[in-house]
Amino acid sequence: MSIRVTSSDKIEEMFPDTPVRKIITPVERLMKVETTGGIVLIIMTLAALLWANLSPSTYEHFWHLPFSLTIGSWIGHGNLHWFINDALMTVFFFNIGLEVKGEMTYGELHDPKAASLPIIAAAGGMLFPALIYLALCPHGADSAAHGWGIPTATDIAFVVGCMAILGKRVPHALRVMILTLAIADDIGAILVIAIGYPSGDGINFVALGTAFALLALINVLFRIGVRNLLLHGVIGVAIWAFFVKSGVHPTIAGVLLGLSVPAKAVVSQGKLAKFANGVGNVLSGETTVSGEEKYRVFSLLKRGARESLSLQERLYKPLVPWVNFAIMPLFALSNAGVEIKLNGLELPVMSAVALALVFGKPIGIFLFSLLSVKVGIAKMPSYSWKVLWGGGMLAGIGFTMALFVAGLAFDVGARQDSAKLGILLGSFTAAILGTIYMKIVSKPEK
Known part of the structure; x- marks a missing residue:
């Protein structure tokens, strides 16, 4: 099965149109x-x-x-x-x-x-x-x-x-x-x-040291492959709070956290293409599978699509x-x-x-x-x-x-x-x- 590349605009047109999209789409384009x-x-x-x-x-x-x-x-x-x-x-x-x-x-x-x-x-x-x-x-x-x-x-x-x-x-x-x-x-x-x-208060080095220890932890978690955004979000808020307590301007915490986020995708586009080829018959509807198997295949496809974008891309664009x-x-x-x-x-x-x-x-x-x-x-x-x-x-x-x-x-x-x-x-x-x-x-x- 060969994959033909289509522009993102053409792909978006394939989704069902709804009344609310007619209002949201012009606003999105303006933004x-x-x-x-x-x-x-x-x-x-x-x-x-x-x-x-x-x-x-x-x-x-x-x-x-x-x-x-x-x-x-x-x-x-x-x-x-x-x-x-x-x-x-x-x-x-x-x-x-x-x-x-x-x-x-x-x-x-x-x-x-x-x-x-x-x-x-x-x-x-x-x-x-x-x-x-x-x-x-x-x-x-x-x-x-x-x-x-x-x-x-x-x-x-x-x-x-x-x-x-x-x-x-x-x-x-x-x-x-x-x-x-x-x-x-x-x-x-x-x-x-x-x-x-x-x-007069100076810098609270204990709080600052704790913030950097948590920053080191978040970098270790990224390196070993932990991608749970809720966990990283909780640690990130804690880092920000310790920066506030330390007396160092907390916006520095934002920069350091942003620089810590991995910018390389877990799944390469080539691997995703091979996987899409492998499930091509299921996607086209030519092969009939059970509801449970279909859910599993589409869940894996969703996961592969998500992991083919780096965490940096997934966070930057929506923000x-x-x-x-x-x-x-x-x-x-x-x-x-x-x-x-x-x-x-x-x-x-x-x-x-x-x-x-x-x-x-x-x-x-x-x-x-x-x-x-x-x-x-x-x-x-x-x-x-x-x-x-x-x-x-x-x-x-x-x-x-x-x-x-x-x-x-x-x-x-x-x-x-x-x-x-x-x-x-x-x-x-x-x-x-x-x-x-x-x-x-x-x-x-x-």
Whole structure:
């Protein structure tokens, strides 16, 4: 029996049509358009800014409504803002980790030299913004230099939104590079917070050690072939809870879990084809079998079809619409609401943050990338240097983590407000200029 390959659209048409499918299908097609998620993110960002400036008290009150999670004897106390940033965004970072893992296994990051480029670029993208900030706000008695860490972080969620708006104009290799860079950047930002802005509580190393022990366990289970998603889900939630307790930002748990998921299928497509050939007569109805035998054959076929997709593929694809149309819009609505105050602003702080984001990020990313390729540490990317510069411009969007660091660096008052306004100006300028630049220099990928 020979198998003729048919497109997925043709296969889908073979399924019975139902009234509800007539409603769902157009929505599904709209959600698959790359720019749709970015447009939703922009709408939510603008809505947050309007809400925060028209009624700042209701905006603050709503996102600070109490919210708690209970896992066994562990209770996580927080508010809605905490739940979105520390819980829902962990799912976002888990999905990013899954995408990077796929690229590390089969794609752009399979070559170690290609994988080293975004990590080195991330170091430059953190160093140069800090240097520009310190040059504009030098050390002094009442020093504003303490805010040097504010412009070092890239906001991965908003960068993903901008890349979604650009669609095919962002080469796939550049998208992977920027995602990997942003993950390395976030890890670096956590180190910046730990070193430059330590809290009184510090890090709970017992909780952190327990989280890494569970992470090691989940990797062992994957290696010996345990594919029970319920079991892995329970362990994953426990890892997240221990990260919360440790004082290390729990979104790192999402990245590490995503990178742990196997990206290789258990059953190869060749083996599945042989099995399908073996049961061809049953599938075509030419051979009559008992109900029990038919159930067994079709159960095995279902299992073979499931195992012919890697666990990374099975988890990544279904999560994408939830991330693009639920988690990221909620994140934007709860984080982008910066109240713009013009009274008593410290212009040096505001301009230092904005300029560090707009110029420091692309300069640092470009120079460190160029240097690493010339020295031979990293591999020349498949896209041009001018396109890489555009990616560096988009990396200047440093919203959420930058706002978080601003709250640690400065007390509530004019200086903190100046830093936040600088973040707002710098991030929006980087987003607008980066998007326009990419539309000019980059042609859509086929």
